[in-house]
Amino acid sequence: SQTIHQWPAxxxxxxxxxxxxxxxxxxxxxxxxxxxxxxAGRGLQLLFYSVxxxxxxxxxxxxxxxxxxxxxxxxxxxxxxxxxDSGFYLCAWRGQGAMNTEAFFGQGTRLTVV
Amino acid sequence: xxSVTQLGSHVxxxxxxxxxxxxxxxxxxxxxxxxxVQYPNQGLQLLLKYTTGATLVKGINGFEAEFKxxxxxxxxxxxxxxxxxxxxxxxxVISPHTGRRALTFGSGTRLQVQP
Numbered sequence: 001s002q003t004i005h006q007w008p009a010x011x012x013x014x015x016x017x018x019x020x021x022x023x024x025x026x027x028x029x030x031x032x033x034x035x036x037x038x039x040a041g042r043g044l045q046l047l048f049y050s051v052x053x054x055x056x057x058x059x060x061x062x063x064x065x066x067x068x069x070x071x072x073x074x075x076x077x078x079x080x081x082x083x084x085d086s087g088f089y090l091c092a093w094r095g096q097g098a099m100n101t102e103a104f105f106g107q108g109t110r111l112t113v114v
Numbered sequence: 115x116x117s118v119t120q121l122g123s124h125v126x127x128x129x130x131x132x133x134x135x136x137x138x139x140x141x142x143x144x145x146x147x148x149x150x151v152q153y154p155n156q157g158l159q160l161l162l163k164y165t166t167g168a169t170l171v172k173g174i175n176g177f178e179a180e181f182k183x184x185x186x187x188x189x190x191x192x193x194x195x196x197x198x199x200x201x202x203x204x205x206x207v208i209s210p211h212t213g214r215r216a217l218t219f220g221s222g223t224r225l226q227v228q229p
Contacts, residue, residue, distance in 0.1 A: 051215060088155075090157055101148075102163055102217075104160075108156065
């Protein structure tokens with residue numbers, strides 16, 4: 001069966017520090033991968049998605065970036081965190097092809113920028 | 115373009131009462147629709163989905179939803195609320211065959227269940 005791992009679960013970082021969140025998927029190949037951010041009371045905002053290695057689409061301009069160095073690995077990064085980057089970050093995957101409809105989510109990372 | 119509107123950011127019901135969470139969507143083509151549930155500090159879990167076929171879909175934990183094309187709605191219901199249903203619920207949409215690769219989510223509805 002497929003599983004998705006996301007770490008760390010919680011993170012407290014000072015303003016201006018770098019960020020690296022990692023997500024890996026097991027049990028499937030060539031998934032679509034996603035990073036969402038959830039701010040309090042604001043639902044889920046799509047940040048990045050990837051349909052293959054090295055292919056990243058950005059949904060919103062910001063100081064975050066994403067990379068996909070391997071088929072089932074998706075990394076969210078920042079060189080310098082802002083207070084506004086605080087939130088709950090969720091990684092998700094979705095299969096390719098018309099029969100694959102829903103997305104499956106990791107357990108999330110609670111990021112607090114202080 | 116696709117979008118989702120969830121009416122009511124907070125809904126409170128008594129244990130044993132009907133649960134109704136509202137979702138309306140906008141899509142240029144017939145969409146796929148989803149309801150997810152999120153417990154505190156956890157990821158999202160799929161409750162149910164509509165892709166094609168029967169418009170009344172049943173999901174886990176006794177929830178069901180009905181796709182109404184004429185009303186562009188996909189409301190979530192449960193006949194009798196349980197304390198364990200207290201969580202945040204998200205409606206989501208994707209328009210297949212448009213090249214859109216990601217689900218679009220509503221802003222969520224927090225369900226409280228009173229004893």
